[in-house]
Amino acid sequence: MQVDVDAVLPAKTQLSSSIKLADLTKLPAFEVVAVLECAGNRRDGLKAIKPVNGVIWGPGTASNSRWSGCRLRDLLVSVGVPKDLCHPFYSTPKHVEFAGFGDAKEDKHYASSIPLEWIMNPLNMVLVAYEMNGQPLTRDHGFPARIVAPGIIGARWVKWLKYIRVQDVESDSFYQKLDYKILPPMADAHNCTEFWPRFPALMELNIQSVICRPAPGEELQVGRPFEVQGYAFSGGGRAVDRVEVSLDGGKTWDLARIYTMQTKCKDGQRDWSAKQWAWTLWAYRIDHVPTGCTIACRAWDSGGNTQPSEAVWNYRGVMNNSVYKIKPPVRLESRL
């Protein structure tokens, strides 16, 4: 494996360097537990309104893993990128483009970019990862190395890393310029070319929560207890402050219990320095399942944002974070 790193440095020095996997492991190793969500998670909810362009995912394209690798920041500093954000180098914005080995469908290869400023903040924990859950990356997960960009949509977590480029503009790849954008509702297959250039590429995830149990089709037994369970997270390092559950389809709400992996937060005190990258699992106990209920969940993040009650359709079917609802089938308790 070899990753090419290119950057135009201060005083117009053109930097070009080839990094081997062994070089990555010489840099300090960092670990981060972070959620990876495809921007198309829950696309099925938008397709239910109108056809969308993309794979029709349910709520299953989100996962949470322990990633290890070096910080991309440290790699860039090791090849000469200034580490001080006050350096004149940063007076004009820069972007870091990544591309992966292998063919891509819509472009010459899969490429994407993230602002350099975001990467250079060491607390943002953008990694060149070579391990997932303590094991070397498998082929499917991006062996030998991939980008891990906590708090940012999965499309920027480029796998099978081929090159890293520091440049003045964002990536001009299909996947940056045309693919992952929330177009307004009047943009569709017929007129989207007019709208693509007017809207920015997605970066941070939005506030999200989903019910995993009951699973679709899972039957509840009337009168018995049931533990509703799910996940929640937000983007950009924002933490989930609370998750609420409704049993009447969104009319009244109660607090769910939440389980957050980060242990540095004390009760009632947001540890802002410790940004939140992992998902928050939650549970809500129903003591006696009623004969009919529509269960809903919604989360709130540390940016004061919550989920919209209804989904707003967009052509690419991305970033659906409307209040999640499920009406589980019930069966009467057996009296035998």
Added chain:
Amino acid sequence: MQVDVDAVLPAKTQLSSSIKLADLTKLPAFEVVAVLECAGNRRDGLKAIKPVNGVIWGPGTASNSRWSGCRLRDLLVSVGVPKDLCHPFYSTPKHVEFAGFGDAKEDKHYASSIPLEWIMNPLNMVLVAYEMNGQPLTRDHGFPARIVAPGIIGARWVKWLKYIRVQDVESDSFYQKLDYKILPPMADAHNCTEFWPRFPALMELNIQSVICRPAPGEELQVGRPFEVQGYAFSGGGRAVDRVEVSLDGGKTWDLARIYTMQTKCKDGQRDWSAKQWAWTLWAYRIDHVPTGCTIACRAWDSGGNTQPSEAVWNYRGVMNNSVYKIKPPVRLESRL
């Protein structure tokens, strides 16, 4: 004027320093155009659901100004705080507490804090400001110096600056611990003491938009054109991507024209390095005012968040960012 700066530095050095206004102006001057919003903006919309604890503001407690001063980061570095976020000093989170001169109602003085990590990011533009719109601060605006914390709720923009303290915990003042929090809907005057410690202090603003014209009570003339106008912004440096307007109370939506002060963003490309701190003004032309319409607006930010369609009540009536609606009175066109 004199501001006391205190910090426990690496190797347990206790730092204590007194800064005069003249010292502030010796540091490099920075300017930022930023929106200042009280977390209680639009509290009236929550009071309409149930009584709240606080001054019943309409949508007028938001403003946008050009602030000048030194960066708080540079001030802290000048007295010895390490500037590199990779320094071991940052391995445990720190907070910077500010207090203002003068009496406060609920505590010995007005105090509040922001995480040190946020302040040390030079791109976050937290200032010790001594000018507003090119003039020295007036008394009402915090003369001689105040905190300007772009993207963060107004309650942290402490005026009449008395001291600045770098410490291991967030401020324990009333205004940090008990005042500016979004409590869940079941928390009210009778049981709030149980909920205060469980929820974090507000920091970043949420996504917001408001209709300013028509103003409340402003009459529209049927059949004539009318230009709907308003403001929009989000928190944490997130930009407003789009503003939508509905003339049928939220059933159908169209794009408003938006005017953003920051000129570094190119069409369709978010300049992420240039975070967005100013508000976005917007306008929407109605060619022929119909006989009855409910005008609504909603904004979307670069974090993929939009405004909830209905307000969710909270005891302190803070952070109301539900879709803004107004049903203006109309008069028939004179046919004389």
